Amino acid sequence: MNLPGPINPPARLLMGPGPINADPRVLRAMSAQLVGQYDPAMTQYMNETMALYRQVFVTENQQTMLVDGTSRAGIEAAIVSLIQPGDRVLVPVFGRFGHLLKEIAQRCGAEVHTIETEWGQVFTEAQIDEALERVRPKLLAVVHGDTSTTVAQPLAGLRELCDKHGTLLYTDCTATLGGNEFLADEWGIDIATAGLQKCLGGPSGSAPITLSARAAALIESRKSIEEGIRDVGDPVSEHPVASNYFDLGMVMDYWSERRLNHHTEATTALYGARECARILLEEGLDGAIARHDLHGRAMLAGTTAMGLKPFGDLEHKMTNVLGVHIPAGVQGDKVRGEMLNDFGIEIGTSFGPLHGKIWRIGTMGYNARTDAVLTTLASLEQVLRRAGHSVTSGAAIDAAYGVYDEVSA
Numbered sequence: 001m002n003l004p005g006p007i008n009p010p011a012r013l014l015m016g017p018g019p020i021n022a023d024p025r026v027l028r029a030m031s032a033q034l035v036g037q038y039d040p041a042m043t044q045y046m047n048e049t050m051a052l053y054r055q056v057f058v059t060e061n062q063q064t065m066l067v068d069g070t071s072r073a074g075i076e077a078a079i080v081s082l083i084q085p086g087d088r089v090l091v092p093v094f095g096r097f098g099h100l101l102k103e104i105a106q107r108c109g110a111e112v113h114t115i116e117t118e119w120g121q122v123f124t125e126a127q128i129d130e131a132l133e134r135v136r137p138k139l140l141a142v143v144h145g146d147t148s149t150t151v152a153q154p155l156a157g158l159r160e161l162c163d164k165h166g167t168l169l170y171t172d173c174t175a176t177l178g179g180n181e182f183l184a185d186e187w188g189i190d191i192a193t194a195g196l197q198k199c200l201g202g203p204s205g206s207a208p209i210t211l212s213a214r215a216a217a218l219i220e221s222r223k224s225i226e227e228g229i230r231d232v233g234d235p236v237s238e239h240p241v242a243s244n245y246f247d248l249g250m251v252m253d254y255w256s257e258r259r260l261n262h263h264t265e266a267t268t269a270l271y272g273a274r275e276c277a278r279i280l281l282e283e284g285l286d287g288a289i290a291r292h293d294l295h296g297r298a299m300l301a302g303t304t305a306m307g308l309k310p311f312g313d314l315e316h317k318m319t320n321v322l323g324v325h326i327p328a329g330v331q332g333d334k335v336r337g338e339m340l341n342d343f344g345i346e347i348g349t350s351f352g353p354l355h356g357k358i359w360r361i362g363t364m365g366y367n368a369r370t371d372a373v374l375t376t377l378a379s380l381e382q383v384l385r386r387a388g389h390s391v392t393s394g395a396a397i398d399a400a401y402g403v404y405d406e407v408s409a
Contacts, residue, residue, distance in 0.1 A: 012340075015376045016348035016362050017147040017321050018175065019197035019204055022272075023366040026202045029275035034267045038259060042267065045274060046255060052277035053208045056177065056200075057192060058285070059184040063211040065255040066273055067246070068266040071174040071195025074207025076104050077246035078170055078191045079141065081219050084239060085109030088137040090167075092116075092123050094153065095146030096351040097172060105141060108242060113137065119149045119354060120312030120323070125157045132165040139168045145176035147198075148351050150323040150360060151316045152176060159188025168215060174198060177208070178280050179292035179320040179364055190215040196276050199292060199320050201365030205266070206273040209248075216252065223249035229261055292319040294407060295363040295373050298400040302377040303361070305399035306384060306391050311358045320364035323350070325357065330387045332356050338386070343379040373400055 014020045035042045046065075054064045067074045079101070083089060089110040091102045094117050105112045113135045117123055132140065140162055145152035155171060162169045170191045173182055177192075179199030184192055190212045196202030211219070224240035224247075225231075241247040245263065253260040280288055296319045300310060303324050311323030326332040332349055333356070339345045348360040363373055377396040385391050 011344050013343075013345045013367070013372060013375065014362075015367060015372065016346045017150075017360040018362060018364065020201065020362060020365045020367045022203050023201040023276070023279060025279055026272050026275045030203075030268050030272040032268075032271055037265050037267070042265070043259065045270060046265070049270060049274045049277065050255065052274060052281060053210065055281055056208065056277050056285070057184040057210045058182065058186070059210050061184065061210045061212055061216075063216045063252055063255075065209060065251065066270060067193070067207040067209050067248075067251065068205075068263065068269060069207055070204045071172075071193065071197070071207050072100070073246065074174075074193030074195070074209050075101065075172055076243070077207070077248050077251070078193050078209065079104050079110075079139075080108050080243045080246050081222070081241050081248035082139055082168060082170070082191070082215065083108045083110045084222075086111060087139065088113065088135055089139045089141055090114070090131055090135045090137040091141050092128060092131070092153065094122055094149060094151065095119055095143065096148035097143045097146045097174075101141045101143065101172065105139075110139075119352075120151060122151055122153045122313060122316045125154075125161065128158065129161050129164075132161055132167060136165060137167055139170055141170045142172075144171050144173040144182065144192075145180060145318040145321075147175045147318075147321050147360065147362075148354065149312055150318055150321045151312045152180060152318045154316070155187050155189070156183075162188070168218070175321070176318060178276075178285075178288055179368065180318055181289060184210055184212075188212075196273055197365075198362075199288070199364045199368075200276040200280060202272050202276040206269045208273065208277075211248070211252075219249050219252070223253075225250070225253075225260070289319065292364060292368050294403070295368045295370070296320060296322060298370075298373050298403040299361055299363050299377070301403050302373070302396035302400040303380075305395040306377075306381060307389065308359075311354075320368065321360055321362045323354075323358045323360050326359060327384075327389050330384070330389055332359060335359075335380075335383050335387055338383045339379060342383070343375075345376055345379050347376070347380075370404060
């Protein structure tokens with residue numbers, strides 16, 4: 001019998017829009033031995049993880065935990081647990097992942113309304129206010145930073161608008177948490193979900209989530225404890241959350257002192273998520289955001305010096321990912337292939353109307369560091385030169401160093 005060899009992935013520097021290279025400390029944490037899901041050590045790790053992510057989300061929310069699964073699992077858990085068939089949902093779409101929120105809400109039976117803007121732009125508060133007034137939704141579901149367009153929608157003023165219209169506020173902050181300012185309590189976010197594979201510097205597979213008291217109460221009102229584990233007096237709903245696995249009412253019970261069995265916690269993933277948060281808080285949120293901003297500006301300066309035009313509204317650019325237009329006459333996929341094959345560096349293209357028109361270059365998480373930025377710029381310069389694009393030798397590196405020198409001066 002022919003068996004495949006052991007896992008031995010090629011050496012890669014992942015400088016696309018995510019995933020990125022996981023911090024070695026996270027990988028080491030994930031190699032730790034398993035313990036039982038109710039072992040005191042395990043429940044202690046769960047409690048510590050909740051406390052750490054309260055600091056990461058900048059919240060006092062008791063219901064702050066992990067959904068076991070990729071960032072999309074967190075999104076689906078939030079929406080399916082909040083929405084009943086026929087509920088109205090408003091989604092401002094400014095990129096691929098707004099369409100994802102629409103898709104998931106529709107599958108939950110919601111009456112979904114959208115407003116759309118050109119990819120690379122964001123919405124004004126007035127535009128969102130007008131749509132809330134017109135639709136009167138139960139839920140406003142908005143992506144914070146959409147990596148497909150590299151821009152971030154301002155959230156700070158949306159709570160006031162939602163209060164005016166009696167609307168819950170959900171945001172997907174997968175691509176921004178840990179590298180861009182995110183203030184769950186100050187901004188009045190009802191539910192926020194994220195993932196590890198961007199600014200948090202870990203692997204995909206855990207979805208941090210935080211729920212306001214208002215959102216938690218709504219979900220508690222829909223709670224239905226499954227047969228076989230319920231006690232006398234436990235709630236049984238005629239209209240339970242449509243998904244068992246993503247039923248946040250039961251997930252909250254599992255993470256509570258009651259430890260009511262729901263699923264078997266993904267121990268290794270929890271170790272990784274805990275270490276991601278621990279490392280981030282050890283650096284400090286302000287320090288991590290400043291680091292992402294610095295290396296993002298260096299990458300922007302370097303690519304601009306190569307004659308690459310930045311994509312999108314730079315005023316609302318995410319710190320951790322940059323879009324640049326592919327130069328005329330250059331085969332975008334060929335350049336990406338040579339970057340990967342000749343230098344071991346991955347950069348991305350985009351989706352939908354931007355596929356093949358822009359490259360997306362990430363500077364996030366463990367890869368938001370000087371050597372990763374300079375290596376990527378130097379390699380891209382050589383590949384572009386071979387592709388026939390006119391490049392001034394060394395200009396990209398000089399421009400990036402100019403950004404770094406301003407900070408160190």
